[in-house]
Amino acid sequence: MTDNNNDNWPLWEVFTQPKSGKPHEHAGSVHAADKEMALQNARDTYARRNEGVSIWVVKSKHITASTPEDMGPFFDPANDKPYRHPQFYSVPRAVKKRS
Amino acid sequence: MENQEKLDEFQARIDAGEKIEPKDWMPERYRQQLIRMMSQHAHSEIVGMLPEGNWIERAPSLKRKLVLLAKVQDEAGHGLYLYSATETLGIDRSELVDQYLYGSAKYSSIFNYPTMTYADICAIGWLVDGAAIVNQTMLARSSYGPYSRANVRICKEESFHKKQGYEMLAKMADGTPEQQKMAQDSVNRWWWPSLMMFGPHDSDSPNSAELIKWQVKLKTNDELRQHFVDRMVMEAEAIGMELPDPDLEYNEETGHWDFGDIPWDEFWNVVKGNGVMNRKRIKDRRAAHENGEWVREAANAYARKKKLQQEKAS
Ligand SMILES: [Fe+2]
Ligand SMILES: [Fe+2]
Numbered sequence: 001m002t003d004n005n006n007d008n009w010p011l012w013e014v015f016t017q018p019k020s021g022k023p024h025e026h027a028g029s030v031h032a033a034d035k036e037m038a039l040q041n042a043r044d045t046y047a048r049r050n051e052g053v054s055i056w057v058v059k060s061k062h063i064t065a066s067t068p069e070d071m072g073p074f075f076d077p078a079n080d081k082p083y084r085h086p087q088f089y090s091v092p093r094a095v096k097k098r099s
Numbered sequence: 100m101e102n103q104e105k106l107d108e109f110q111a112r113i114d115a116g117e118k119i120e121p122k123d124w125m126p127e128r129y130r131q132q133l134i135r136m137m138s139q140h141a142h143s144e145i146v147g148m149l150p151e152g153n154w155i156e157r158a159p160s161l162k163r164k165l166v167l168l169a170k171v172q173d174e175a176g177h178g179l180y181l182y183s184a185t186e187t188l189g190i191d192r193s194e195l196v197d198q199y200l201y202g203s204a205k206y207s208s209i210f211n212y213p214t215m216t217y218a219d220i221c222a223i224g225w226l227v228d229g230a231a232i233v234n235q236t237m238l239a240r241s242s243y244g245p246y247s248r249a250n251v252r253i254c255k256e257e258s259f260h261k262k263q264g265y266e267m268l269a270k271m272a273d274g275t276p277e278q279q280k281m282a283q284d285s286v287n288r289w290w291w292p293s294l295m296m297f298g299p300h301d302s303d304s305p306n307s308a309e310l311i312k313w314q315v316k317l318k319t320n321d322e323l324r325q326h327f328v329d330r331m332v333m334e335a336e337a338i339g340m341e342l343p344d345p346d347l348e349y350n351e352e353t354g355h356w357d358f359g360d361i362p363w364d365e366f367w368n369v370v371k372g373n374g375v376m377n378r379k380r381i382k383d384r385r386a387a388h389e390n391g392e393w394v395r396e397a398a399n400a401y402a403r404k405k406k407l408q409q410e411k412a413s
Binding site: 008009011020028029030031033034037044045048049065067 | 120122123124172173178179180183184186192193248249252256395398399400402404406
């Protein structure tokens with residue numbers, strides 16, 4: 001048996017931008033000893049066919065995410081504000097047709 | 100204990116077609132089944148590089164060498180997408196690799212057959228990647244988000260794998276009598292093992308019902324296998340290859356091709372570790388892992404050194 005701890009390269013999350021002008025999207029993760037290697041591994045793993053023109057990597061442990069348990073209360077404040085949507089407002093018929 | 104209410108809620112989400120994400124509540128059994136299935140899939144992609152890697156140096160032209168290299172590299176990529184997705188279930192990659200190299204984790208038996216001629220590379224692309232596509236297209240709709248997304252990515256790459264094999268096989272089928280014989284011989288050897296890639300018959304597949312209930316899988320082994328056979332009969336005919344099954348016959352009633360009995364004894368024998376290549380495959384994988392140890396250590400030492408330098412400089 002070999003020891004496990006030789007494989008303790010940290011985990012990095014990878015985000016790729018498919019085209020310039022588009023937002024970066026989560027692609028998956030890689031293991032790497034440092035940030036340069038993380039970028040190279042991310043390129044070899046997630047962009048072998050020009051799937052990305054730009055790549056971000058960030059150590060997984062640095063990501064803070066909302067939890068499913070918060071799902072209700074955390075996003076609640078958005079639920080009672082219909083006035084944030086254009087459908088909330090009425091406009092004269094003549095103008096409506098044209099837009 | 101997992102209470103019934105939570106289980107029902109979970110099932111309702113699945114039935115509504117929702118995807119389950121890593122931090123969502125899930126039954127422990129769902130998590131364990133996914134870890135088993137996904138890591139098995141990942142190991143298969145990795146070990147799958149060996150039979151084809153065997154022919155990279157002997158590919159018949161520079162073009163074919165480039166194609167085969169790119170395909171084998173893709174398979175490494177597939178393994179990594181899947182390990183990455185499995186890790187979202189809270190298990191470390193080193194543990195998965197350990198279970199595979201030194202424990203009892205399984206991989207697809209198809210990779211325990213030898214690749215004896217270059218025609219085997221053609222037949223593998225056509226049949227083995229062809230079967231993988233059928234399976235993975237279904238898995239791209241799996242209920243576990245990360246697994247589904249990994250398979251979407253994989254499917255985008257697989258069609259090239261199959262096409263390059265099919266194209267080469269068509270060329271050989273159109274070639275000299277020796278080439279034709281070689282191509283037919285490899286199709287004869289790979290046909291039944293590729294049918295077995297879909298796993299045992301539904302009646303002998305105890306996990307199936309549960310996996311389908313949870314929408315981890317959307318079709319049964321036999322359904323997928325039938326879909327594959329129907330398609331391959333047509334493709335074989337188009338290039339003048341024969342499939343080694345005298346019982347293949349179109350069934351007007353079902354609209355499908357009936358086929359002969361699958362040699363399950365051989366299948367179980369290979370699963371149990373008695374295939375021609377089982378021992379060699381695991382030996383080669385262990386050697387690759389162990390010989391890479393100094394590289395992993397060196398990279399760690401380098402990262403430590405650079406971090407220290409940066410801390411000093413600031
Ligand atoms: Fe693959
Ligand atoms: Fe493939």
